[in-house]
Amino acid sequence: MRPRRPWLFTTGATLLTAAFLLPVYWMVNTSLTRPDRILAETPRWIPAPPTTENYTTALSDDALLRALLNSVVISCGVVALTLLLGVPLAYALARIRMRGSGTMVFALLIAQLPPTIVLAAPLFILERRAGIDDTYLGLIAADTTLTLPFAVIVLRPVLRSVPRELEEAALVDGCGPVGVLLRVVLPIMAPGLVAVAGLSFLIAWGEFVFGLTLVSEPDVQPVTVLLNAFVGTHGTAWGALMATATVISIPVVCVFAAFQRFIVGGLAAGTVKG
């Protein structure tokens, strides 16, 4: 059914979206406002003139730079580990008839249910015993428990869509199973791979509970933990705080802008069912 006045709906939807996104706008607005004006009685809706002072303050802090670097290292590590383990597993579950593959898929679904804090508790003890608490490795491994099950479940249908004939042709040509995966399947599923990589990055980038519990060394702490520590200690330095929050959000917006078709499409396809 075609509404009679589509622009009226556009206007309404725009207003609602604007109201909804007010906090995000306010974050950027505050980050660009002069620190002495931030706590003024009547907040200013537009930072005039905008200042980069808060960003300079925030980014001159070595701790923040270090934490940003840590988050980049951890997130990239999670992406690498997720793809390395997830692609072969997804391929096996999608393509090869194995005993127990149904159970494995079921287990992967269940694996996404435990609250992170329930997993963080035993991991804290076990990683300490293994001596990998306070290391990138310990954190990357923990974060990957969040991304791997989801990556396999998303990649499996993508892999199934690769034409079987291509694989069979390659097998006939004498390619081994690993060769088929590397030379035939991976190039075709590259878009799906890139999207799963992007989403894994986002998950790791925003992860907080493992960062809070498994790591106490500032040398390893991710930026989300640092932001939370700032909220506690510099509770009133809202300008620098919002500048930090904005900096953390920028990669999220970039990744989303790059993969939004997949994100929306994947989610959309998920619930649609005849």
Added chain:
Amino acid sequence: MKGDRPGLFGETARRSRRGSSGSAGRRARPGSSGWAGGRGGGRGRGRPGPRRTASPSARRRRAGYLFSLPGLVFLALVLAYPLLYNVWTSVHDVRLTELLGGSSPFVGLDNYRTTLDDPDFWHAVRLSLVFTAGSLLFQFTIGFALALLFARPFPFNGLLRSLLLVAWLLPPVVSGTLFRWMLDQDAGAYNALLRAVGPDSLAHDWLIDPGTALAGVIFANVWVGVPFNMLLLLVGLHTIDPELHEAAALDGANAWQRFRWITVPLMRPVSVTVLLLGLVYTFKVFDLVFVMTGGGPVDATSVLSLYVYEIFFKFFRFGEGAAAGLLLLLVPLLAGAWYVRRLRGEGEAA
């Protein structure tokens, strides 16, 4: 909640074969030509395969097990074993000193008894229930209303929808910090708006007052959850055949009647899915609340996940923490098991 997000994709994407294959199929062309180039190298062609020993299907099966092994071993070590170890911890008296190489005596169900006798635990359970129910109610109804709006074709529909989704993808720590700032008594933007429309007394220190802190946290969590609810419900709305509405309109049904007797019943399966996923993810929210209030003031927002955190990581009462954690795990596990069974049932019916 970001940590909890993978499931959002995972569980829904489980049924996405049709949709994803469509998009991947469209993109397959450039990739497949690249493959053809690779085959041109054809180095493997002349090599004799060791096919005499086993049948191709057996070989493939063996390759399958080999392919799945690394991932499964990893998940067993870092996911399954810790969870089982948690069960062990929950029936032992594990303290920080013993962690450094002491003994942890078996105490049976004592940790569970201590937890279940703790009034703070039940306080946390009540808060979790209110937090979950409040979040679900509002994020579902607001999400539904927005879905009905965005189901109509109008200019910039897709762009505005994408903008809404940004809110959902922000790290929860960022959202929590944002809402702390928005709800601040003196300089918070929401209070400024309230003061602008009404008397000054409308402004309130939402997160500092124990009476309103939980409402403030629910408010933020609803904000985080609305886009996801909207998106899934929108997809559901698109599956409804528009001819049904047209036929009903011809028969003289007004907009409300069409909504009540066509949209609502046909949206029931999708709604159940959305609410159930919402239940699983809201029940385990930790970071948002932790950043906004830290559980305070005076335990006013100390939901179950924060209770577990405190017992385990602050008081280092590992045994009790493990027991409380397993009790927290119960709700998402039951909900998830029910959901997966439902999915399977549908799959068999289809």
